[in-house]
Every structure is written in C-alpha cells, then in structure tokens.
Amino acid sequence: MRQFLVIAMLVAVAPALVAQDPRLEARLDPATRAAVAALVDSARAAGLPTEPIIDKALEGTTKRASSDRIIAAIHTLSADLQAARTALGATAPDGDVIAGASAIRAGAQPEILEQIKGVRGKAGISVPLAVFADLVARGVPADTASNVILHLAEGGASDADYAGLERTVARDIGAGAPPGASAAIRARVSTGEVGAAAVGGPPPGVPATPKDPKGKPASRP
Amino acid sequence: MHDDDQHDELIARVADELRAPVALDPAFDARVMAEVRRAAPSRWQRALRWWTEPRPLRVSPLTGLACAAGVAALLVVGTVSLRPASPSPMKGAVATGVAVPAEPGSEMVQFVLVAPQASSVAVVGDFNDWDPRRTPLRAEAAGGVWSVNVSLRSGQHQYAFVVDGKEWRPDPAAPRAVTDDFGSPNSVIVVGGKST
Amino acid sequence: MTDRSDPALIRQVLDGNPDAYGALVARYRERYARFAVHMLGEREDAEEALQDAFLRAYRSLAQCADPARFDAWLFRILANRCRTAGARRARRSRTFVRDEVALGEASAEHPAERREWREEIHRALERLEADQREAFLLKHVEDLSYEEMSALTGAGISALKMRVKRACERLRVMLGEVQHA
Numbered sequence: 001m002r003q004f005l006v007i008a009m010l011v012a013v014a015p016a017l018v019a020q021d022p023r024l025e026a027r028l029d030p031a032t033r034a035a036v037a038a039l040v041d042s043a044r045a046a047g048l049p050t051e052p053i054i055d056k057a058l059e060g061t062t063k064r065a066s067s068d069r070i071i072a073a074i075h076t077l078s079a080d081l082q083a084a085r086t087a088l089g090a091t092a093p094d095g096d097v098i099a100g101a102s103a104i105r106a107g108a109q110p111e112i113l114e115q116i117k118g119v120r121g122k123a124g125i126s127v128p129l130a131v132f133a134d135l136v137a138r139g140v141p142a143d144t145a146s147n148v149i150l151h152l153a154e155g156g157a158s159d160a161d162y163a164g165l166e167r168t169v170a171r172d173i174g175a176g177a178p179p180g181a182s183a184a185i186r187a188r189v190s191t192g193e194v195g196a197a198a199v200g201g202p203p204p205g206v207p208a209t210p211k212d213p214k215g216k217p218a219s220r221p
Numbered sequence: 222m223h224d225d226d227q228h229d230e231l232i233a234r235v236a237d238e239l240r241a242p243v244a245l246d247p248a249f250d251a252r253v254m255a256e257v258r259r260a261a262p263s264r265w266q267r268a269l270r271w272w273t274e275p276r277p278l279r280v281s282p283l284t285g286l287a288c289a290a291g292v293a294a295l296l297v298v299g300t301v302s303l304r305p306a307s308p309s310p311m312k313g314a315v316a317t318g319v320a321v322p323a324e325p326g327s328e329m330v331q332f333v334l335v336a337p338q339a340s341s342v343a344v345v346g347d348f349n350d351w352d353p354r355r356t357p358l359r360a361e362a363a364g365g366v367w368s369v370n371v372s373l374r375s376g377q378h379q380y381a382f383v384v385d386g387k388e389w390r391p392d393p394a395a396p397r398a399v400t401d402d403f404g405s406p407n408s409v410i411v412v413g414g415k416s417t
Numbered sequence: 418m419t420d421r422s423d424p425a426l427i428r429q430v431l432d433g434n435p436d437a438y439g440a441l442v443a444r445y446r447e448r449y450a451r452f453a454v455h456m457l458g459e460r461e462d463a464e465e466a467l468q469d470a471f472l473r474a475y476r477s478l479a480q481c482a483d484p485a486r487f488d489a490w491l492f493r494i495l496a497n498r499c500r501t502a503g504a505r506r507a508r509r510s511r512t513f514v515r516d517e518v519a520l521g522e523a524s525a526e527h528p529a530e531r532r533e534w535r536e537e538i539h540r541a542l543e544r545l546e547a548d549q550r551e552a553f554l555l556k557h558v559e560d561l562s563y564e565e566m567s568a569l570t571g572a573g574i575s576a577l578k579m580r581v582k583r584a585c586e587r588l589r590v591m592l593g594e595v596q597h598a
Contacts, residue, residue: 022444022445022447022448023350023443023444025242025447025448026242026447026448027352051421055347055350055351056402058350058351058352059347059351059379059402059403059407060402060403061351062345062351062352062353062383063351063389063403063404063405065402065403065404069402069403070403072402073402073403076402095376099376099377102377105400106398106399106400107399126375126376127375127376129377130375130376130377130411131411133377133409133411134377134396134409134411136399137396137397137398137399137409138396166411229589231588231589231592231593232557232585232588232589235538235557235588235592236557236558238534238535238538239451239455239538239542239554239557239558240451240558241451242447242450242451243447243450243451243454243460243463245446245447245450245464245467246464249446249464249467249468250439250442250443250446252468253439253442253468253471253472254435254436254438254439254442256468256472257435257438257439257471257472257475258435258436260435260472260475260476327434349439349440349443350440350443352443354443355439355440355443356439371436372434372436372437
C-alpha cells in the first residue's frame with residue numbers, strides 16, 4: 001500500500017522520473033530530456049501512443065536539431081496523434097493511431113480516417129494509411145490520395161490490392177505519368193470501373209474482372 | 222533516498238561525477254551483433270517453431286510474381302525500381318537468407334546505397350531509434366555498393382543514410398517524406414501487404 | 418512503429434529474429450557501460466565485460482524468467498562478469514581511467530581541474546575493495562534500492578548497507594584529503 005502511494009506521488013509530482021526511457025537519458029541533454037519527458041507523460045495521460053514521440057526526439061537528436069525545434073516537432077506530432085485518436089476512437093489500437101497521425105501530417109483530413117475505418121471494419125486501416133503515405137510521398141496530391149484509398153476500401157479491396165495499386169502507381173510515375181492521374185486511374189481499374197485495357201494492361205495481381213462491390217474478396221486472415 | 226548511509230556533500234559530488242555517461246567504442250554494437258548473428262538459434266529450432274506455430278503466409282503471391290518479373294516490389298529499396306542497369310535487389314536479398322521467414326508481420330528489406338567514396342555508411346530510421354551506430358551497411362568487394370538487410374514490421378517507415386558518420390543522405394531512389402521537421406529530409410518505405 | 422518494449426523484442430529474438438536484439442543492446446549499453454567502467458577502471462576491460470554480458474544474455478535469453486525485468490537480469494550478468502574480470506586483474510597493475518572516458522556534462526570551464534578531480538575519484542574507487550566499490554556504485558550512482566541490490570548481487574541487505582557505509586567512509590577520507598591539500 002505504501003509502495004502504491006509512493007508511486008502515485010512520484011507520478012503526480014515528478015514527470016521526469018516516470019518517463020526515464022534509457023534512450024532519452026543517453027542521447028538528450030538534460031533540459032531537452034526533461035521537456036520531452038513531460039510531453040511524453042502528457043501524451044500518455046491523454047491515451048496517446050508515446051513511442052512515436054520518443055522516436056521523434058531521437059530523430060531530432062541524430063539530425064542535431066536544436067532543443068526548440070525538437071519540442072516544436074513533438075507538439076505538432078502530439079496534435080496529430082490527438083486528432084487521429086479522436087477520429088478513430090478511444091479503443092483504436094496504437095498502431096492505427098500512429099498511422100493515422102502520419103496520414104494527417106501528410107495532408108489527410110481526419111474525417112477520412114473515420115470513413116475508412118467504418119468501411120474496412122476488422123480489416124483495419126493501417127495498410128490503407130501506409131499506402132496513402134506512400135502515394136503522397138510520390139507526389140499524388142493529398143486529397144486525391146485520400147479519395148483513392150477510400151474508393152478502394154469501398155470497393156472491397158484487400159491488403160494485397162492496396163499493395164498492388166501502390167506498386168503500379170510507382171511504376172507509372174517512374175515511366176513519366178502524372179502522379180495524381182495515375183493514382184486515380186489505377187484506383188478505378190482496381191475496382192473494375194475502368195477496363196484494364198484502357199490503360200494498357202492490368203497492374204500485376206489485380207484481376208481484370210470487376211469485383212463484387214458488396215462482398216469483400218477472400219482475403220488472408 | 223540514501224537512508225542509512227551518511228549522505229553528505231562530498232559523496233553527492235562524487236556520485237554526480239560518476240553519473241556522467243561514458244563513451245563506448247562506436248563499433249561496440251556492431252561487434253556484439255556480429256557475434257549474436259553467429260550464435261543465432263539453430264535451423265532446427267527455427268524449423269520447429271515454423272511447424273508448431275500457425276502463421277499466415279508471409280510472402281503474398283503478388284510479391285512473388287513481382288519478384289519473378291524482376292519488377293521492383295514493395296520490399297525493395299535503393300538504386301533499383303525503375304533503372305534496369307542497377308543490381309537486382311531480389312538476388313541480393315535471397316542470397317542473404319530472406320528465404321527464412323522473418324517474424325510474422327515483418328519483411329526482410331535490403332537497404333542499398335552506392336557510395337564509392339564513403340568509408341562508412343549506416344541506415345537510420347524509426348526502426349532503430351535513428352541511431353547511426355545500430356545498423357551499419359557492408360560494402361561489397363568492389364564498386365562502392367553498400368547494403369544491409371533489416372527486418373521491418375509492416376507499415377510505413379522513414380529512414381535515411383548517414384555517410385562517414387556525418388553526412389545526411391536520403392535514399393536517392395526512394396520517395397521523400399512530404400514533411401520534414403528538422404531540415405533534413407527522410408525517405409519513405411512501405412513494407413508488406415498485410416494489416417497488423 | 419510497433420511495440421518495442423523489452424518483452425516484445427525478446428519475443429522477436431526467440432522467434433528467430435536475432436536483429437531485434439540490437440535494440441536491446443542499444444537500449445542498455447550506455448547505462449551499463451558506466452557501471453562496468455567504474456567497476457573495472459579501464460574502458461577496454463569494461464567493453465569486454467559488457468560485450469560478454471550481452472552475449473551471455475543472448476545465449477540464455479530463453480531462460481530469462483521475467484522479460485519485463487530484462488534490464489535487472491542483464492545487470493546481474495554484467496555484475497558477475499565484472500567481478501570475474503576484476504579478480505583476474507587483481508595481480509596486474511591497474512591503469513587509471515583515461516579522461517576521454519567520461520562524456521556527459523563536460524564543461525568548458527576549468528577542464529584541467531575537472532579532469533584532476535575525476536582522476537582522483539577513480540583512484541579512490543580503485544583502492545576500495547571490490548565489494549564496497551560495487552555496492553557504492555549500485556547505490557549512489559545507479560540509484561538502486563537495497564532490495565534491488567540484494568537481488569542483483571545475492572548479498573543480504575544489511576551486508577550491503579555495511580559495504581556502502583564503509584565505502585563512503587573510505588572515500589571521504591581519501592578524497593577529503595585531496596580537497597584540503
């Protein structure tokens with residue numbers, strides 16, 4: 001009982017003590033470390049995953065960023081994590097919240113997270129969000145990319161379908177296609193709205209026949 | 222905190238001095254991990270686990286097709302994707318044991334950088350705490366081709382190379398992360414086709 | 418980003434992914450390097466003991482009873498390595514810990530004084546008995562509780578308290594002289 005009280009006091013009184021991640025201890029100067037630890041604790045208290053915050057601090061350290069810059073980056077990240085948490089709900093797994101925050105940072109509207117989650121259900125949102133991030137990184141405008149991944153979800157795309165789309169878009173862009181156009185067209189091929197022949201052949205692995213929009217194709221467990 | 226000892230200022234000063242972190246040889250991690258890989262669990266132990274634990278198919282047929290066609294797959298990073306002259310990544314990846322299944326939900330990824338003038342190359346990213354000491358690349362015999370295989374969990378990862386311990390170099394052949402918090406851009410890789 | 422807790426990493430290693438052990442090495446090497454260096458008085462010996470400890474821990478990873486307490490388990494292995502290494506070196510003449518060993522809040526002001534003070538501390542530490550030195554470091558530098566120290570070293574709590582007390586007394590004598598000189 002006494003131990004519990006002591007711990008409770010420590011948690012309440014000394015945020016730095018609770019978040020003694022050895023990685024922060026070893027690589028951050030004391031002032032930055034204290035500020036980061038406090039932000040980690042706030043995030044934890046708000047039900048947000050803390051690993052991305054620690055990761056961001058370590059990234060900043062490796063890049064020799066100033067303390068102010070590291071703290072600013074963490075504030076931005078925390079806000080994105082909070083927005084993702086709000087969109088996905090209190091029981092959403094940390095992995096989804098983290099992927100959601102990355103998507104928001106890359107330009108997705110938080111509402112899109114909710115929509116994809118609604119459509120995908122148990123299939124989860126991490127793969128669609130990862131593909132979103134990749135598309136945006138390749139130059140697809142954020143709103144186009146958002147529509148693409150939602151469109152695929154509504155068409156019952158499996159994880160493999162998402163991977164296939166991403167590969168094809170990457171190849172198209174490499175061959176000189178405008179990123180947004182490629183993504184939009186390939187998305188429609190994927191759901192069968194546009195015949196593969198119209199764009200010179202199906203992407204590898206994507207069936208040429210339209211999928212049943214109601215049921216999801218058999219996917220792996 | 223120090224209840225029974227006669228805690229005084231001198232002892233406190235001594236302790237403060239001794240608490241300073243110590244510098245380790247930068248190659249420490251690499252030395253330990255070299256030994257660890259040599260001592261990795263035997264094949265039969267791994268095979269036993271493979272049979273006794275149900276696990277989903279690690280490599281999707283799509284990926285397999287892509288490999289066969291020589292098309293850059295999601296798994297591959299580096300000077301590959303769309304330039305036929307570059308070394309084929311899947312050759313290198315298979316040769317270093319990608320055939321052995323990584324942990325479910327992970328894929329083996331080969332990071333490659335061509336840097337003939339470099340004396341050291343490391344990859345840093347969200348999978349190794351951005352620590353340049355953790356994941357050094359090895360240079361092939363000639364030609365300045367550096368590579369390393371890393372097991373990455375499914376999902377998106379950011380990373381970059383650190384050349385000669387000080388130069389930040391994003392992957393020339395991978396997409397850039399759209400946002401950059403610190404003025405040094407990262408590269409992006411997306412791994413796997415399975416949701417976690 | 419994933420679950421990178423110690424138990425999760427250990428699970429990955431035992432599932433056949435030795436690279437995951439690298440994360441554990443990186444996580445603990447600095448913290449335990451410090452202890453090894455002050456126990457053994459020389460960086461090379463400390464690195465050897467530390468490397469040895471990590472490898473032993475790797476080889477017996479499946480026997481780690483409580484993966485959530487991997488850090489304490491590893492520390493125990495390291496403390497044993499240091500004791501063995503220290504006993505081996507008892508005959509050899511010791512060298513002082515070199516100045517470049519300590520990083521941390523290295524201040525630009527008074528570097529020469531700082532270095533001297535550090536060397537005095539190390540000299541004094543070396544003159545302690547191994548048991549006392551170990552107990553002092555665990556209590557005052559690594560901030561372990563006596564319970565944790567007892568679990569780590571196998572010694573009883575009152576024995577440990579006595580060692581710490583004696584270590585403090587001797588340090589006070591040796592370093593107090595230095596200060597007043």
